[in-house]
Amino acid sequence: MTHKNIRKACIYGAGAIGGWLGARLAGAGCSVSVVARGATLQALNSHGLRVVNETDTVSTAVHASADPAAFGVQDLVVVAVKGPALLDVARHIAPLIGPDTLVLTAMNGVPWWFFQGFGGRYAGTQLKAVDATGEIAAAIPAANVIGCVVHASCSVDAPGVVRHHFGNGLIIGEPSSQPGERVQALANLLVHAGFAASVSAQIQKDIWYKLWGNMTVNPVSALTGATTDLILGDELVRNFISSVMLEAKEIGARIGIPIDQQPQDRHAVTLKLGAFKTSMLQDVEAGKAVEIDALVTVVRELGQLTGVATPYTDALLGLSRLHARVRGLY
Numbered sequence: 001m002t003h004k005n006i007r008k009a010c011i012y013g014a015g016a017i018g019g020w021l022g023a024r025l026a027g028a029g030c031s032v033s034v035v036a037r038g039a040t041l042q043a044l045n046s047h048g049l050r051v052v053n054e055t056d057t058v059s060t061a062v063h064a065s066a067d068p069a070a071f072g073v074q075d076l077v078v079v080a081v082k083g084p085a086l087l088d089v090a091r092h093i094a095p096l097i098g099p100d101t102l103v104l105t106a107m108n109g110v111p112w113w114f115f116q117g118f119g120g121r122y123a124g125t126q127l128k129a130v131d132a133t134g135e136i137a138a139a140i141p142a143a144n145v146i147g148c149v150v151h152a153s154c155s156v157d158a159p160g161v162v163r164h165h166f167g168n169g170l171i172i173g174e175p176s177s178q179p180g181e182r183v184q185a186l187a188n189l190l191v192h193a194g195f196a197a198s199v200s201a202q203i204q205k206d207i208w209y210k211l212w213g214n215m216t217v218n219p220v221s222a223l224t225g226a227t228t229d230l231i232l233g234d235e236l237v238r239n240f241i242s243s244v245m246l247e248a249k250e251i252g253a254r255i256g257i258p259i260d261q262q263p264q265d266r267h268a269v270t271l272k273l274g275a276f277k278t279s280m281l282q283d284v285e286a287g288k289a290v291e292i293d294a295l296v297t298v299v300r301e302l303g304q305l306t307g308v309a310t311p312y313t314d315a316l317l318g319l320s321r322l323h324a325r326v327r328g329l330y
Helices: 016-027 038-047 083-092 135-139 181-192 203-224 228-233 235-255 263-272 279-286 292-306 311-326
Strands: 008-012 031-035 049-052 057-060 063-065 076-079 102-106 145-158 161-173 196-199
Touching: 008 016, 016 031, 016 049, 016 057, 016 076, 016 102, 016 145, 016 161, 038 063, 083 135, 083 292, 102 181, 145 181, 145 203, 161 181, 161 203, 181 196, 203 228, 203 235, 203 263, 203 279, 203 292, 203 311, 228 235, 228 263, 235 263, 235 292, 235 311, 292 311
Parallel strands: 008 031, 008 076, 031 063, 049 161, 076 102, 102 145, 161 196
Antiparallel strands: 049 057, 145 161
């Protein structure tokens, strides 16, 4: 397979990241379809997908429909929804997936396929926090999945209008960690589309490392309304976050993905990004469901699985879940 064989691409979830990926793929010559509903669907049909950068606004014509069956089998499906929307995607995605379709999961947190193809004692473990019934795993075969970690900040200005703030990095990899021509072909396409794309030797490690930073700052920002600089600038809050991170670090070591940094190393990286609103704070402000399960609930579950006590993670989960429930966002 070469990147020129990946011609038909469908974006499932035309939010900030999905819209940004879709516009770039269309610019690289892919025929891009988007599954969307409501105001987003109307906007895409009337003015296409718009991406706003510092210098300009690029409009891209895409095929948009609320019904995936309108598009047929794709070469590439990008699943870029928040965790709470994934079960609904699983129930409707079948018409898009053929035996050779690549399903790129561009999502935050621990994915349902985390232990599929991942060796060791937890191989094949189904994570209840992210796929309680196994319905997602049944609908999106692990054999089709390519994992993706996004290192970029985007937000939605209006339906069908995405603002790209900073970052251009995509790390992709097979859940089995086996290098192969299909993952390399996809990486080549993404580079052709203008991304700084690389293939990971173990995508779970990259997922876990990103989670290590955002499983704390995201929910704390949702609870407090604070930007990242204020969160890490408060000594007591920073110490609490470090305690959660040390629990997750121990869990990672036990499942075979050790992190060779300390929390303060990661804080320094986050602080360099300046004052920004996390995606979870953006969701709270927009009245959207928050993805607590893939970021925090799943870490508590992994703690129980590996025998690591998680009192700080539990406190973070309890507070953020209650905060979201009161607002009807969980």
